[in-house]
Each structure stands twice: as structure tokens, then as C-alpha cells.
Amino acid sequence: VPQPTVSFIGLGLMGRPMCHNLLKAGFPLVVWNRTASRADSLVSAGARLAASAKEAAAAADILITIVSDPPALEEVLWGSNANSGGAFASLKKGATYMDSSTVSPALARKIAQASAARGIRFLDAPVTGGTWGAEKGELLFMIGGEAADLEAARPVLSAMGKKIFHLGPNGAGQTIKLAMNLLLALEVDAFAEALALVTGAGFAGEKLTEVMQASMARSGVLDVKAPVMLKGDYTPSFPLRLMHKDLSLALDLGNQIGVPLPATAAARETYSSVKGSSKEDLDYAAVFKFWKK
Ligand code: NA7
Secondary structure: OOOOOEEEEOOOOOHHHHHHHHHHOOOOEEEEOOOHHHHHHHHHOOOEEOOOHHHHHHOOOEEEEOOOOHHHHHHHHHOOOOOOOOOHHHOOOOOEEEEOOOOOHHHHHHHHHHHHHHOOEEEEOOEEOHHHHHHHOOEEEEEEOOHHHHHHHHHHHHHHEEEEEEEEOOOHHHHHHHHHHHHHHHHHHHHHHHHHHHHHOOOOHHHHHHHHOOOOOOOHHHHHHHHHHHHOOOOOOOEHHHHHHHHHHHHHHHHHHOOOOHHHHHHHHHHHHHHHHOOOOOEHHHHHHHHOO
16 A cells, blocks of 8 residues: 655644654655745655645645644635645645644644545644754654544654544644643743742752652753753753743633633743843743843
8 A cells, every 4th residue: 555645734843853753654745935045955855846735735645734823724724825725725635634733622633624624634733842852853743633534644643753642533632732831831830930039048969869869859851951040051942932822821711711711821921031031942841031130
């Protein structure tokens, strides 16, 4: 059986390494990115660069998108720009479409409705694991949608990820993803606050991590982020601007369903303050700069 053609829109920090793993697994791959130069390494590795988002979608047995935020995704799917817009209308009937951006559950459901009306199988398929997981092909997928559609897409997902969770109908993947990023953002923010206390009192931050990681407060994300904060090297792995977006999406969802998220609201203020005062693109571990100004 020939492999299905996969089309991929969004070759940012996450998208590009995911595409390299699809090529390694042998899928014919068509790519498109707003900034075309970001496709260079993939074209060298055998991908075909489409001239527009529409053209990429038209070629797809399976379309994957991973762009910044809800407005970017709406632009790609339904926008009128001849280069970057209109991808949704050019999908073939019977195609599978997976969106791995982090967007609102409401947008995932809107896409699901539009897909059902056109005979397209849609999965919300956001990921966690960062650039490291994307490069290793060890992402974790949080899926909302029909079980049968997930089974059909499983070989493609397995090329990029090591764990695939089916969480419920469309919107479920994005809901769990927002809860996950709420957790990660608060863990990193809590560590930054504790670190500020320790270093402010005149002790080395390493003393805190040494005890913390041997205790019940130990944390996987802080295995990675605590050293980054102690060094102050904030090269983006997961950009702070995107974590800030996800906290806003979580707060919006809480608001819509009447669940107060007071710790999330406080953390968003801290992330906002750092986002507003830095010109470069920083990793979200840079939330520690709140105490360093
Ligand atoms: P990046 O590295 O900031 O990449 C974002 C991608 O989205 C990149 O390919 C952008 O194209 C693309 N983008 C942004 N706005 C648009 C519009 N309006 N039209 C078309 N394409 C657009 O983010 P990550 O890869 O780290 O994360 C992607 C998602 O996964 C995000 O939702 C995270 O929260 C999780 P560009 O190269 O700038 O032209």
C-alpha cells in the first residue's frame, strides 16, 4: 500500500522537527510556511514546498497544521489571502485533518462542525514535549475526535510522538492541553518565586534545587527549567509569548464555564510583565526576570 501524502502547514520551532520525523518514517510530505525559507532544510531532505497554504491542503490525504494561535489558524483555514489563506476549502472530501496548534476548545469545535459538513475527519491534536520531544519524535499527543479517525491517523502520529491519548470528542484535546500548560506555567512561576526568595536572602539557588529535586516538590519540568533559570540562558524552547497566550486561553475557558482560576490569573500577570519588558523572543523560564529587574 502506498503511504498517504501528508501536508504540513506551520514550520516553526515545533513544526520543522515534526516534519523531519515524518520524512524519516517515509511519508510523502508537502510543506508550506508563511516564511518560505523555514522550509529549506525540509526541501533538502525530500519534502515538496507548496506555493500556498491552499495548494498544500489540496494535496493532502492527511493535513497537519501547527501555527501560533487562534487568529493564525483562522487565517490559514479561512483567510482570504491568496498565499496564506483558504486551506480549509481546498481539502479533499475524505481527507483527515489534525490541528496540533494550541487553540481554544471552541475553535476546535468550530473546525469539527465545518469538517463534518464536508466529509472531512477532524482531530484536535495538540502536543506537549517541547522542541526536545519534537526532535526525538517523543511528543505526547492529546486527541479529541472519533476513535476510528484516530486509528486511521495513528501511523502518522506515531512517527512524531511516543504517547497518544484519546481524551474524548473534539475539543477534549485542547481542554486537557490548556490544563497541562496551566500546570507547567504555574510550576515554573512557583519555582521562580521560591528562587527569588532564596537568592534574595543571599543563598545560592543551587541549594534550593538540590533539596527540591530530592523531595516531594520534585518536578520533571524543573529538571529542565531550573538549570536554565540558574544560568539565565533563555533561548526559546517554548516561547514565553506562547505560554502567555495559553494562560489567556485557559482563563477564557474558565470564564466561559464559570470556573475561577485565581492562581492562573496571578501567574499571567507575572508572565505579562516579562513579555512587556523584553524585546527578544525568550523561553517561558524567563518569567524569573520578573524578580531580576
Ligand atoms: P513558532 O515557532 O512561533 O511558530 C509559529 C508558526 O506559525 C510559524 O510557522 C509561523 O509562520 C506560523 N504563523 C503565525 N502566524 C501566522 C499566520 N497569520 N499565517 C500563517 N502562519 C502563521 O511556534 P511553535 O512552533 O513553538 O508553536 C506552534 C504551536 O504549537 C503554538 O500554538 C504553540 O502554543 C504550540 P512564520 O514562520 O512566522 O512565517
